[in-house]
Amino acid sequence: RQILDGVVRGVGVGGNCSGIPTPQGFCWFDNRYAGKPLVFAGTVGIMPRETSGRKLHEKTAQAGDLIVMVGGRVGKDGIHGATFSSEALDSKSPVTAVQIGDPITQKKFSDVIVKEVRDLGLYRSITDNGAGGLSCSVAEMAKECNGCHVHLDRVPLKYHGMAPWEVWISESQERMTLAVPPGDLRVFMDLMARRDVKATVIGEFTDSGRCVVECGGKTVMDIGLDFLHDGLPKKHLTTSFEKKANPEPAVPCPERLDATLVTMMKQKNICSTEFVTVQYDHTVQGGHVLGPVQGKGRVQSVASLTKVVLNWKKAVGLSQALFPSYSEIDPYQMAGAGIDTAIRGLVAMGVPPDRIAILDNFCWCSSDDPERL
Structure with missing residues (x-):
């Protein structure tokens, strides 16, 4: 709980304290994060193409x-x-x-x-x-x-x-x-x-x-x-891959699933994360269109929509997805699943596929270790 509270507080300070809305978020819990929790926080900004005849993307x-x-x-x-x-x-x-x-x-x-x-x-x-x-x-x-x-x-x-x-x-x-x-x-x-x-x-x-x-x-x-x-010499890395065997669990289906459902809904990676979301201000600057918690059931949304310039009829959609546990079975399929889910969230909201930009947060430590690489 101490790690969670610290991460939530840190993300809030980094965004809201600088006047930046926080419309999206995602949590995943695993005991192995206790030593080194991974925190990915990004900001999307816009700027004019040019000012006073100067193209702002050019700098010299x-x-x-x-x-x-x-x-x-x-x-x-x-x-x-x-x-x-x-x-x-x-x-x-x-x-x-x-x-x-x-x-x-x-x-x-x-x-x-x-x-x-x-x-x-x-x-x-x-x-x-x-x-x-x-x-x-x-x-x-x-x-x-x-x-x-x-x-x-x-x-x-x-x-x-x-x-x-x-x-x-x-x-x-x-x-x-x-x-x-x-x-x-x-x-x-x-x-x-x-x-x-x-x-x-x-x-x-x-x-x-x-x-x-x-x-x-x-x-x-x-x-x-x-x-x-x-002048840095080119580094040649090597990798050693050993495909792990992951047999399907043989779990019999009980006659009643009500107790199983309640137990599943209590799991931290399934239960609602609204308690985290409401600690952030996603309405600062007044540009929110679709917030992070939506509908009568206050469901955590996969995507949100924010107007970054209030008098525009355009908005920026944000989405994210991650499946850390899947990487232990197949890292390639894990990456594909994350990209697929993130794109689906934006498309469902009406964002044209040809206007989507993707930023990966794939992370592994000590990549010079052949077994990790």
Whole structure:
């Protein structure tokens, strides 16, 4: 129960506290999740195709642009978070890998970026500080202009005593990196200050062909971008598959099924999850059309419908499906069943099949282990 309450609370903080409706959800219980519960939470967003004649899906940092980090301070929480999520847990697993969320900071900087900075054209490129933190966001953007120079001692920290590599790779959902032209910096920083969003210039983008990182006046990293992005040797993985025998259970059918039905309805993977759903606000922003609990019987729906722009006659349908236990019999058929059920929910609601996009959440730990892969 403690794990369930923590997961439910965490999903609510990550969505509703940032003003995002939570119209869908799914729970599956198994004692093997006690050590490492899997939590998949995603957000669907929309944006205009262009503003002020600029196509918003195109971004190109240019040499001379300033590297600006906005949002929360950097701490040891979140270090190795991406790799931690893909490994089996043991006694050596780092406790610092779990990020400490800050939805209020996230809401403040996302509002000022989306509602003001973007339309004023004050940045050329932007990337989140998720997996890999600054090491990924800055290096990815540096590929656009072929170079960067970072000063880690300028990065705001939660506390003293962090090593340069920790500052470089600590990841968070409440931080973004932007490429800001020098001529727009004053307006950008003034706007951030007025919206109570911390913004710091931590370096500049170059065309040197290298990623250079300094800390305390010393160069702690100087590596060519070509090698950084393309120099990793190709990894060859092997797999060993042993088809398991799963004989059909020979269970005689009793004369009366009323007691069996009651027992089945009490199972956590069959009973209603309305008690979880009602803890979330799916009506925030007022765009809900079909909510997560529907009908006189208040049945948990496979799909929901939400208007993301209130004066539009269009809406976004969301659905999901998962069959974890099926994977122990046939992972391929499990994946097919999940896709099939998710699509059926949207089609039944009237969503055209050619307008459906699919995001998989297939998960297995330690995929370099042949038996797991």
